Each structure stands twice: as C-alpha cells, then as structure tokens.
Amino acid sequence: MTGTADAQQAFLDGAYGNKDGCAYAKTGESTGSDDFFLLTGEGITTAASYCGFKGDVTKEGDSFAAAISCSEEGEGGETEDRVEIRRTGKDYTIAFKDGTRWGPLKRCK
Template sequence: MPPGRPLSILVLGIALAGPAGAAADIVDGNYGDAEGCRYATTGESSGADFFFLLNKEGVTTAASYCEFKGEGKQVGGATTVAAECHEEGMEEVTPYELTLTPDNGGYTISFPDGTRWGPIMRCTT
C-alpha cells in the first residue's frame, strides 16, 4: 500500500462518519412521556398504545420511528433536522424535515403538514 494511502482512507472514513456523529448534538438526553421514558430506561415497551421518546437518534412512538439524518440547523430558537420515518408494518421510508422547538424544559416536534407532538419533557430516570 502506498505510504499516503492509510491516511487518505482514514480521512475519507472520518468525513463519511461526520454527519451521523453530528446528529448526537440535536438533543441532550432523553425526552418523553412516562411510557417513552420507561422505554428509554429499559429498552422494552410496556405494550402501551401511545408513547413518545425523543433522543439523539430520533423520535420513537408506539407506531412509528423517525431517525435523524445529518446535522440539525438552528432556525431562530428551534432546530430543524432531516429525518427518515418508518411506520409500523410498513417497509417504506418517508423523508421529513422535523422542527424541534424548546418548550418549557422539553421539546415540541413539528412536521411540515402542521402535525405537532409535545411538549415532550426530559426523562428523569
């Protein structure tokens, strides 16, 4: 292997990994309702028909998951971030730009169609 090759591969790997790592800075912990926070702590669903969990990877509900893609962008006091959402039982992925707005110590999550989830408060456990 040429002498400069390992460094080139390392730099390329870091550049490709950059956007995924940046998503970790969108929120600073776990936010959710009681069932969502339980899911964050245990990794297991209680079987509730309704819950929300917002963390550095995305937003999880009882029936869907939206994974953050790339970096969040500050717009006023809010953060916008690209996400790919999967609904339970569906193989299709729907891209959205979500807006996370700070709201009394938590966040409200807004979709382009006007749908809002929240406020979702910080988990205490």
C-alpha cells in the first residue's frame, strides 16, 4: 500500500533514537555525546545537524521516504537530500542516497 502524508502530521508512533537521542527527547537537554540520533515526525536530529522533513512523506508498507533540508553545526546554509526511513521489526534505520545509514533507532520510552 502506497500513500502520502503531510510531513507536519506525525507519521511515526513516537520518537525513535539511540540512548542519547532518547534522553534528549525526554528532557530537551543534550548529553553532549557525539553519538546522538533522534527521529521524530518533524525531522532527524544528530549531535551535529538537524534535518527537517520538507513536503510530503511517502509511505510504502512500514517504511517511508522523505525530502529533507539539513543544517549542520558550524556550516552556513542548508543542504537538500532525500532519505528512506526503513522499518525493521520495531526499529527504524535512516538511509541516505550516498549509502550513509543511521540506526537502528529504537522507540524512545
């Protein structure tokens, strides 16, 4: 089944991340870790960048595809990209066109 959802509408059933990403989701405070990944319905946050979803998020099965606009710490401007947010079991992995992968990211408690 294929469909689209407005990127501003939550398409996930919560926040997903690694240990430090989930700590940030819970408290709003960074642990200072360089190993920090958080996936929400609005975007992807890492230790050094934020990528917001732009336009429609396309759903295919349990996975999603989305255009993103990223800004990196210490860099001027934004870069555009497209990612696949792949569901594997209960976790998600974020896959970029260049082969970079972030995850697996577990649902934050």
